[in-house]
Amino acid sequence: MKIIRQPQRMTAWSKEQAVAGGIIGFVPTMGFFHEGHLALMRRAGESADLVAVSLFVNPTQFGPHEDLSAYPRDFEQDCTLAKNVGVDVIFAPEAEDMYPAGFNSTVTVGEELTGQLCGASRPGHFAGVATVVSKLFNIVRPDLAVFGEKDFQQLAVIRKMTADLNLGVEIIGHPIVREKDGLAMSSRNTYLQEEERKSALSLSRSLAMAR
């Protein structure tokens, strides 16, 4: 498994694969992998010849009082896990490579999709996501990309942006991967105290009951 840090080198790798006829599947992530991430990587591998995974904790999608500096990270373990599920390349840029001095462009998707639910309490979050995902698509140049349905609003925003901007990437949604007791897997679950974790189960239980 290759580890690439520079955007230009990532694009060069992708161009080489495309010339050789390889279909590239892509999974954008912020790292600290769990079974949910690995399921997205396996899904990408089912439809592609090569799987690229980006590992980048994107500062522009965090609000000023959110958990950017505390966000869990374990690069070595992530590389081992990704390698074990057959990932071909990890793209792990530095923030300065993605947002060099003078960077001043933003991709925004209309309020109809971004102004409610999570977007209502996280102003600027989806602009940060749309901007970084469009940059990642331009750098990695995948044929398809897999996103989890856990972040359902994000998936809708990315589908809309990809269609509106003719980005030419097939977007595949993957069902939520849950712990045995029903909690949706998430890197941020490590923040939960025992009591909070218990009460979080009310979400999956209510959904199951409603269904």
Ligand code: PAF
């Ligand atoms: O879902 C995530 O982990 C992030 O929002 C994404 C899509 C990798 C963009 O930074």
